[in-house]
Amino acid sequence: MSFGQGGPSWGPGESGTPDWSALADQSAARNKRKRWLMIGGGALATAAVAAIVATAVIKTNKDDTAASGGKDASQLPSATDLPSQTAEPEPSFSAVQPPPPPDPKDYISDVKKDRAPVSADAFFPGKQLKMGDRVYAKGATNRTTKCAATTQGALGSILVGNGCDQVIRATYSRSGVAVTIGLAVFETEAQAQKTAQQASGSIASLSGSGVPTFCRGGAVCRRTTNYYGRYVYFAISGFTNGKSVTKADKNVFTVGNDLTDFTFRQIRHRGEVQASAAATAPTT
Incomplete structure (x- = not known):
């Protein structure tokens, strides 16, 4: 099948x-x-x-x-042939550099620039001085052009010999310790520097306005000398009861340091104020 x-x-x-x-x-x-x-x-x-x-x-x-218009890559325009994408003008900068700000020290280094008033209240204003938690009562002040009359020992002749213009003194006290600051003013920083280097003797303590005579009659007191610009500042610190100062009396050192620091700041501030005024004064 x-x-x-x-x-x-x-x-x-x-x-x-x-x-x-x-x-x-x-x-x-x-x-x-x-x-x-x-x-x-x-x-x-x-x-x-x-x-x-x-x-x-x-x-x-x-x-x-x-x-692209039927052309091959070799016939296309290069990047340098293309028109600029913006017609905005580019910013231009002046090649002239602005002058530097005035140096405050310049204004307290020469009498020709240091034109602010010179007085006891200008440097030692108010009735007391506060430094941290310490408050000092302001005593007597004095200003004189007779520089030698404000000194003890050889300092007077050094001030006069270097062209001292005037001396301002101010006394402060606290807890039985007093300090007198003597600020000698010269025309130039060079004169002030020379005076500080030659310094001998001391500024005379200034009593009155609640402060008894101190650092006189043979008592040993702490003395310091510094300068800044055309200013030399001296300090004499001691006990108001006539006791002599030793290295262990730290409170006397504290009082003297506070007052010299304050005086330096006042001189520097004087320069800053005058430099700031010069910087903002309109040009003619």
């Missing part, structure tokens, strides 16, 4: 039992043909897609060239 192409094939004797070996061979052949057809179709599809992509790339490149 026999069927057409693709039908079942029976074995010898036509027993009705399928020839399973033959059927398996036929099935394998069919599957093999299908795989080759699928591989071949896939390859053709891949080739077709690649051709489409290549065509798109070529067309895109052609469009880019057309957008």
Whole structure:
């Protein structure tokens, strides 16, 4: 018994039992043909897609060239040929540097610039002085052009020899300790410096206004000398009961240091005020 192409094939004797070996061979052949057809179709599809992509790339490149006017890259204008993107003017800066601010020390180093009033109240204002938690009562003050009259020992002749213009004195006291500050004024810083270097003797203590005579009659007192600008400032500190000062008397040292620090600040402030006024003055 026999069927057409693709039908079942029976074995010898036509027993009705399928020839399973033959059927398996036929099935394998069919599957093999299908795989080759699928591989071949896939390859053709891949080739077709690649051709489409290549065509798109070529067309895109052609469009880019057309957008630039149909010229190749060698014919395009260079970056230096392109017009500026802004017509805004660029800022310009002056080459002239502004003058430096005035130095405050210049205004207390020469009488030609130091034009502020010179008086006891200008340097030692008010009725008391507060330094931290310490309050000092202000005693007597004095101003004189007779510089030597305000001194003890050799200091008088040194002041006069270096051109002393005047001396201002002020006394402060606290808890049985008093200090007199003597401020000697010169025309130039060079004169003040020379005086401070040569200093010998001391400023004379100034009593009055509640402060008894102190640091006289042989009592040992602490003496200091400093200068700043055209000013030399002296200090003599001691006990108001006439007791001599020793290195262990720290309270006497504290009083003297407070008053000399204050005097220095007053001189410096004088320069700062005058320098500030000069900096803000209108130019003509």
